Amino acid sequence: MTEEKNKMDFIQLLGPDMSVKILTHLDAPCDLIRVSAVSSSWHRFVLEHGLCKQLCLAMFPEISGVTHMIELDNIIEPLGNTPGSCVNWEYLKRNHKVYAFLSSGLHPVRKSCISKAISASSTDNYPEESILHTLEPGDRTEYTASYWSSKGENDPSVPETLVYKLVSEMCLVTEIHVQPFQAFFQHGLPIYSAKAVRFRMGHPRYPIESESAVDNITANEVLGDNQFIWTYTSPEFPMCQENSLQKFNLPKPFLCIGGILLVELLGRVQKQEMDELFYICISHVQVMGRPLSPAFDVKVHHPSGKCTLKYHPPPTDPHMSSTSSPDSSSSSRLRIITSSLVQRGVRRWEQILLGALLGSGPVVVDD
Structure with a gap:
């Protein structure tokens, strides 16, 4: 096999239908996060096909009737889903985050609820x-x-x-x-x-x-x-x-x-x-x-019954100033992530982005 064929993206090789069938067999949210962190094209593929949503509904099929009430960042009404628009891409990104957080955020069954x-x-x-x-x-x-x-x-x-x-x-x-x-x-x-x-x-x-x-x-x-x-x-x-x-x-x-x-x-x-x-x-x-x-x-909103789902990751840096604004701390985290990607190489994307997503705060993915 030539070097050019060796580098071929298997998603492009197999086509979207077969790739979706393969990726929907993943049974853990962290696996899809790893997939979406491989490259910008894989990231876009995961978001465009709503794979985090599909996984979340497969894990918890009983939430299928109420997921329209799950929002992020204090947005009560969903963004318009217009194919091919910037709004549509923001809609896909937000759904990806919400369902990734939700599917990884429900604890195992416990008796004392x-x-x-x-x-x-x-x-x-x-x-x-x-x-x-x-x-x-x-x-x-x-x-x-x-x-x-x-x-x-x-x-x-x-x-x-x-x-x-x-x-x-x-x-x-x-x-x-x-x-x-x-x-x-x-x-x-x-x-x-x-x-x-x-x-x-x-x-x-x-x-x-x-x-x-x-x-x-x-x-x-x-x-x-x-x-x-x-x-x-x-x-x-x-x-x-x-x-x-x-x-x-x-x-x-x-x-x-x-x-x-x-x-x-x-x-x-x-x-x-x-x-x-x-x-x-x-x-x-x-x-x-x-x-x-x-x-x-x-937070349930009166009188509609719709709710806002918020994610509050625990702080990981004990030396972070308590007076820092949320925007400045988010920007700092993004700069640290970007710097780490440059210094450590592409093979470290998975660990850095996964750790940032699930442990140290919201992530803005820059294609």
Whole structure:
């Protein structure tokens, strides 16, 4: 093979269709970043074919219906996608960044996706039977019972609700676990489960500007539905009258944007012997899902429900002046990257650009 053929770009050799088929078999965001860092032509090819978006949707197909709400740099409305225009190229570049960040920013599945118990529709004895106790696994702490209890009702159809804040403003929820409480201190060891359970997820109705009005709500406050906008409602799941952590798998994983979960407890099955009233008691609630990395932040905009996805990379230079402006620091990073490329040669592009993209701040790719 001649030296000229040896240098041929395989994307040009195979053609766009076959190249896309090959590159869509990559299963990690960092692999596509490496591909886009090989050369300016490969970078353009990855962006023009939306390969980061395809990978992100392949990893998390459940976000396909809401990705139009994911924006960058405080831009609420998407840029116009006009083929062949400068605006179109900016649109492609922004999509590339957003989907690369998003696909690498969702943590592996974890069992503790609840950060705070916000409110219960009623509480029998506060704080002894507060919703706060549902965050602890099990039904007792040392020698004390640990559970939430509703107020008693004559009508067994009266529902109850529990509201929680998730660990991230964007969390991919896969299943929710609920454990009814068995009163081991009462005659007959009654279990105060609900007949059925349903889940809603959404965000506060009004944007939260500071360290959260939600964080300042006490667990004894009762919040109405007008406080939140629910973007997802699960089917009803029957609940067994058993003292066990019952698992409820959602039909499809749901990307909760806004980080609020509502547990609806529908119907009562157990009377308390001493007052002949129906109660619901829960000892533990658990959410399994993939929270967004702490380096990301999501802000929901009222009243449309659209959101802004922001990326906040941690600082890597301890000697960087705290008074430096964002623009000057970004320019400095770009100059450092460019200088490094010149000094270290083309073979170092991959490590430098990948490290800058995922670790030290936003990257402006100069073809």
